[in-house]
Amino acid sequence: MEAVPIGSERQAYLKQQEATRLLNRASEGEIAAAADLLPLVYDELCSLAESFFRNERRDHTLQPTALVHEAYARLVDQTAIEFKSRNQFFVLAAKAMRNILVDHARARNRLKRGGGG
Numbered sequence: 001m002e003a004v005p006i007g008s009e010r011q012a013y014l015k016q017q018e019a020t021r022l023l024n025r026a027s028e029g030e031i032a033a034a035a036d037l038l039p040l041v042y043d044e045l046c047s048l049a050e051s052f053f054r055n056e057r058r059d060h061t062l063q064p065t066a067l068v069h070e071a072y073a074r075l076v077d078q079t080a081i082e083f084k085s086r087n088q089f090f091v092l093a094a095k096a097m098r099n100i101l102v103d104h105a106r107a108r109n110r111l112k113r114g115g116g117g
Contacts, residue, residue, distance in 0.1 A: 015040060016086045023083035026076040034076040041086070045072060045093060052097055062104050071096040 019040045025033030049064035049071075074096050075081075075089065083089050 019086045019089070020083060023076075023086070023089050027078055027081050027083060037076070038072065041072075041089065041093075042068070044090065048090065048094055049097060052094075052101060056101065061108070062101070067097055067100055070100050074100075 019037060022033045022037040022040065026037055045068045046064060049067040052067065053060065053064050071093050075093060081092070
Protein backbone atom coordinates (compact mmCIF):
# COMPACT_ATOMS: atom_id res chain seq x y z
CA MET A 1 0.00 0.00 0.00
CA GLU A 2 1.27 3.45 -0.94
CA ALA A 3 1.90 5.95 1.87
CA VAL A 4 -0.23 9.09 1.62
CA PRO A 5 1.71 12.33 2.28
CA ILE A 6 0.42 15.04 4.63
CA GLY A 7 -0.01 18.81 4.29
CA SER A 8 0.83 20.51 0.99
CA GLU A 9 2.39 17.28 -0.24
CA ARG A 10 -0.99 15.64 0.27
CA GLN A 11 -2.66 18.25 -1.92
CA ALA A 12 -0.14 17.64 -4.71
CA TYR A 13 -0.58 13.88 -4.28
CA LEU A 14 -4.36 14.15 -4.54
CA LYS A 15 -4.02 16.34 -7.66
CA GLN A 16 -1.79 13.68 -9.23
CA GLN A 17 -4.28 10.95 -8.37
CA GLU A 18 -7.16 12.96 -9.83
CA ALA A 19 -5.17 13.60 -13.02
CA THR A 20 -4.49 9.87 -13.37
CA ARG A 21 -8.18 9.04 -12.90
CA LEU A 22 -9.17 11.66 -15.48
CA LEU A 23 -6.50 10.41 -17.90
CA ASN A 24 -7.94 6.91 -17.73
CA ARG A 25 -11.50 8.13 -18.21
CA ALA A 26 -10.42 10.33 -21.13
CA SER A 27 -8.59 7.41 -22.77
CA GLU A 28 -11.85 5.46 -22.51
CA GLY A 29 -13.48 8.17 -24.63
CA GLU A 30 -15.14 10.24 -21.91
CA ILE A 31 -15.11 13.77 -23.33
CA ALA A 32 -15.93 15.46 -20.01
CA ALA A 33 -12.90 13.84 -18.38
CA ALA A 34 -10.62 15.22 -21.11
CA ALA A 35 -12.06 18.69 -20.53
CA ASP A 36 -11.61 18.38 -16.74
CA LEU A 37 -8.05 17.15 -17.15
CA LEU A 38 -6.73 20.04 -19.20
CA PRO A 39 -6.66 22.62 -16.35
CA LEU A 40 -4.73 20.13 -14.17
CA VAL A 41 -1.94 19.61 -16.71
CA TYR A 42 -1.99 22.73 -18.90
CA ASP A 43 0.75 24.75 -17.13
CA GLU A 44 3.14 21.80 -17.14
CA LEU A 45 2.42 21.10 -20.81
CA CYS A 46 3.14 24.76 -21.62
CA SER A 47 6.46 24.58 -19.76
CA LEU A 48 7.34 21.42 -21.64
CA ALA A 49 6.49 23.02 -25.00
CA GLU A 50 8.52 26.12 -24.17
CA SER A 51 11.51 23.94 -23.35
CA PHE A 52 11.27 22.35 -26.80
CA PHE A 53 11.12 25.77 -28.45
CA ARG A 54 14.35 26.87 -26.79
CA ASN A 55 16.12 24.62 -29.30
CA GLU A 56 14.07 25.70 -32.32
CA ARG A 57 14.72 28.50 -34.79
CA ARG A 58 13.39 31.96 -33.86
CA ASP A 59 11.11 32.29 -36.90
CA HIS A 60 9.28 29.03 -36.21
CA THR A 61 5.75 29.10 -37.62
CA LEU A 62 4.40 26.76 -34.94
CA GLN A 63 3.78 28.35 -31.55
CA PRO A 64 4.18 26.64 -28.14
CA THR A 65 0.46 26.97 -27.43
CA ALA A 66 -0.42 25.25 -30.70
CA LEU A 67 2.07 22.51 -29.86
CA VAL A 68 0.42 22.00 -26.45
CA HIS A 69 -3.05 21.77 -27.96
CA GLU A 70 -2.00 19.39 -30.75
CA ALA A 71 -0.11 17.09 -28.36
CA TYR A 72 -2.99 17.12 -25.87
CA ALA A 73 -5.52 16.29 -28.58
CA ARG A 74 -3.38 13.37 -29.75
CA LEU A 75 -2.94 12.02 -26.24
CA VAL A 76 -6.52 12.16 -25.03
CA ASP A 77 -7.70 10.69 -28.32
CA GLN A 78 -5.79 7.48 -27.56
CA THR A 79 -8.00 4.57 -26.61
CA ALA A 80 -5.19 2.01 -26.66
CA ILE A 81 -3.28 3.64 -23.79
CA GLU A 82 -4.15 3.07 -20.17
CA PHE A 83 -2.33 5.79 -18.30
CA LYS A 84 -0.75 4.52 -15.12
CA SER A 85 0.32 7.94 -13.84
CA ARG A 86 0.68 11.62 -14.59
CA ASN A 87 4.36 11.02 -15.16
CA GLN A 88 3.64 8.54 -17.93
CA PHE A 89 1.30 11.11 -19.49
CA PHE A 90 4.04 13.76 -19.49
CA VAL A 91 6.60 11.36 -20.97
CA LEU A 92 4.16 10.57 -23.77
CA ALA A 93 3.33 14.28 -24.14
CA ALA A 94 7.03 15.06 -24.62
CA LYS A 95 7.28 12.35 -27.28
CA ALA A 96 4.16 13.65 -29.02
CA MET A 97 5.50 17.20 -29.00
CA ARG A 98 8.81 16.06 -30.44
CA ASN A 99 7.02 14.10 -33.18
CA ILE A 100 4.85 17.11 -34.02
CA LEU A 101 7.93 19.32 -34.33
CA VAL A 102 9.69 16.75 -36.53
CA ASP A 103 6.60 16.40 -38.76
CA HIS A 104 6.35 20.19 -38.99
CA ALA A 105 10.03 20.46 -39.99
CA ARG A 106 9.67 17.72 -42.61
CA ALA A 107 6.66 19.45 -44.14
CA ARG A 108 8.49 22.77 -44.19
CA ASN A 109 11.55 21.22 -45.85
CA ARG A 110 9.36 19.43 -48.40
CA LEU A 111 7.78 22.74 -49.35
CA LYS A 112 11.20 24.40 -49.57
CA ARG A 113 12.30 21.73 -52.03
CA GLY A 114 9.18 22.29 -54.11
CA GLY A 115 7.37 19.17 -52.97
CA GLY A 116 3.62 19.05 -52.68
CA GLY A 117 1.43 18.26 -49.67
